[in-house]
């Protein structure tokens with residue numbers, strides 16, 4: 001996006017610029033191809049600053065207003081990628097293939113007059129007079145440039161080419177790097193009972209608190225895995241787990257029945273107690289509350305409740321404990337999976353050192369940043385790409401305008 005917007009700006013001003021996009025991998029856009037389950041969730045219907053964590057909200061707001069989701073949709077339509085809306089507001093290409101998005105972007109890079117050099121890993125960026133010198137591996141290149149936009153991403157999924165190089169370049173120029181952590185990554189547990197449910201998924205609500213204060217709440221699909229918990233509800237909470245310190249007493253609480261409140265669930269269970277006293281407790285969970293059988297068996301085992309006992313014979317205390325556990329179970333979370341399976345990186349280049357209108361460094365004239373390398377991470381749903389499109393557009397235009405106006 002940065003390369004395209006820089007090229008388009010130069011074309012509009014009829015001022016030829018030499019723009020070069022350097023990519024470490026053999027192919028560009030690995031993350032686009034793997035995104036959204038290979039369908040690429042390009043953006044979201046509504047994108048608010050509160051959908052993001054990291055740097056100051058006013059900065060994020062300004063960026064999102066300068067290049068909105070509607071602008072992103074217009075841009076993609078303009079390059080031949082028709083988008084389709086899916087609940088709860090995610091936009092995908094109608095082809096349901098991320099390849100469509102990547103192909104269109106690469107074609108547009110060419111149309112905007114930008115050269116793309118792959119197999120070109122930048123290892124060093126240095127100031128040299130009023131220019132920058134970029135040197136790198138590949139066929140040992142050295143490039144001299146008047147403007148540089150750093151769009152190296154973060155540290156997540158290192159196999160895609162993300163090794164944190166951008167943070168190194170930025171800190172070499174004196175930039176502050178806000179501590180990085182894996183985000184949108186699965187949660188780990190040592191609890192064998194939960195791990196044995198691997199492959200089972202249900203709708204849940206996860207609440208994260210620190211020092212007894214609620215920090216965030218996410219409702220969505222929740223998946224048990226052989227190492228812990230995944231699915232959007234777990235991924236969305238992971239950046240909070242990853243950044244919390246043990247002394248802050250981080251706690252994850254899960255509701256396995258997010259559609260219920262304590263009164264409604266108690267009423268449903270008490271009604272079974274009166275109307276179907278011969279029904280087994282496990283059967284109440286499965287038949288009345290539509291919970292999966294394997295899950296019901298595991299939860300009851302963990303609570304020390306005999307699932308074969310009839311609901312009629314159960315004590316008030318047993319039913320109260322059951323209701324409470326279904327709605328507010330303290331989940332045994334040991335940590336997060338890490339960068340290997342993190343969709344994004346939390347932390348990065350401190351936004352206070354970046355110009356909000358152009359993404360230019362406030363410390364080094366001519367140096368720009370865009371995308372995940374900045375200290376912003378969004379929740380699941382197309383928000384991270386929107387951040388990349390918005391900051392990429394601002395940086396590309398900003399760098400080109402500074403040269404042609």
Ligand SMILES: Cc1cc2nc3c(=O)[nH]c(=O)nc-3n(C[C@H](O)[C@H](O)[C@H](O)COP(=O)(O)OP(=O)(O)OC[C@H]3O[C@@H](n4cnc5c(N)ncnc54)[C@H](O)[C@@H]3O)c2cc1C
Nearest residue numbers: 024031035036041122152153161165343371372382384385
């Ligand atoms: C599995 C997965 C699924 C995702 N799904 C979605 C989704 O559906 N919707 C969404 O909004 N977000 C999604 N994301 C997040 C999204 O992919 C990122 O937020 C986005 O790609 C960030 O864009 P970027 O350009 O900043 O960084 P990247 O996409 O990481 O691109 C950085 C590029 O820089 C290259 N590079 C790095 N260092 C160097 C160097 N030294 N020299 C030359 N090149 C270098 C890398 O090879 C890479 O190609 C997903 C991420 C993953 C991992």
